[in-house]
Structures are given as C-alpha cells and as structure tokens.
Amino acid sequence: MKKKSSFPILLLSVVFFASCQSSGKSEREEPSSELLIESFTSWNGDSLPAYPSGKPKISIFKFTIPPHSELPRHYHPVINAGVLLQGELTVVDEEGNELHMKTGDPIVELVNKIHFGKNEGDEPAEIIVFYAGTEDEEIVVKESGPTN
Incomplete structure (x- = not known):
C-alpha cells in the first residue's frame, strides 16, 4: 500500500493560519491622521501676517461658551487656530462676515x-484654540470703546 503524503494538508494549514493572522491584523485599528485645515488666510480671507520675532510661546486654551451667550468683541495680535469640540458657534468680524x-x-x-463669537444653540460650545505668539505679547485684546 502506498503511503499518502501529508504535504498538501500541511500546505493548506499554513495558508489557512496565515490568512487568519492577516485578517486579524486588518480588524485591528491602525493609527491615522487627518488634515483638518491648512491655510495662508484667516477664515474671512485676510492674509495671515508674518510670525513675530522674539522668544516663541505657544498657548493652548479651551473655551466654553454657554448657550445663548456671546463673547466680548476682541482681537488677536498673533496667529491662532482652533477646532470646535462641541456645539455650534458663529464668529462675526467687524464687517459683518x-x-x-x-x-x-x-x-x-x-x-x-x-470680532466676536456667539453661541445661539441650546448646548455649550467648546473650542480648543492654539496661539503662536511670543513671550511678551498678548494673545487676546478686548475691544475698548464702541465699534464702528
């Protein structure tokens, strides 16, 4: 009687095991990144200024704007960008944009x-804002006096 080779069974076992391993990897979530915004202009189309000279300082703030409330009118002397984490927010500039x-x-x-921000919604608006300034420079200046 001729003895059967176990090679085909071994080969099928290896292929099956390898496919199980690779499918396990594809089910596992891998790190990823997503560009949210990249721009040479602010949201209303104004060109961004050059970065200031001096010792760099990065500041990161989380702001919470309660429902049906408004931030005071203000300006930023430094470049800044943010992401709205929760809620809705309307930003208005001095020209009404x-x-x-x-x-x-x-x-x-x-x-x-x-400019100023207002939350016209029914839940708090939360925003994280990153400021790129210098050690001796303010990042937010409240408007003093009436607007034009």
Whole structure:
C-alpha cells in the first residue's frame, strides 16, 4: 500500500493560519491622521501676517461658551487656530462676515481684526484654540470703546 503524503494538508494549514493572522491584523485599528485645515488666510480671507520675532510661546486654551451667550468683541495680535469640540458657534468680524461652525469644524482665526463669537444653540460650545505668539505679547485684546 502506498503511503499518502501529508504535504498538501500541511500546505493548506499554513495558508489557512496565515490568512487568519492577516485578517486579524486588518480588524485591528491602525493609527491615522487627518488634515483638518491648512491655510495662508484667516477664515474671512485676510492674509495671515508674518510670525513675530522674539522668544516663541505657544498657548493652548479651551473655551466654553454657554448657550445663548456671546463673547466680548476682541482681537488677536498673533496667529491662532482652533477646532470646535462641541456645539455650534458663529464668529462675526467687524464687517459683518460670519462663519458658522459645527462640532469638529476647524478655524484659522482673524489677526488684528475685531470680532466676536456667539453661541445661539441650546448646548455649550467648546473650542480648543492654539496661539503662536511670543513671550511678551498678548494673545487676546478686548475691544475698548464702541465699534464702528
């Protein structure tokens, strides 16, 4: 009686094991990245200024704007950008241009231009903002006096 080779069974076992291993890897989530925004201009189309000279300082703030409330009119002397984490927010510049943001939306904010944000929604709006300034420079300046 001729003895059967076990090679085909061994080969099928290896292929099956390898396919199980590779399918296990594809089910596991891998790190990823997503560009939210990249721009040479702020949200209303104004060109961004050059970065200031001096010792660099990065600041990161989380702001919470309660429902049906408004931030004071202000401006930023430095480049800044953010991402709305929760809620809705409308940003208005001194010319009446508006940007309506929803959860997850990015923004490249205005520089040296008076503006404000308002939350017209029923839940708090939370936004993380990154400021690229220098050690002796303010990042937010509240408007003093009436607007034009």
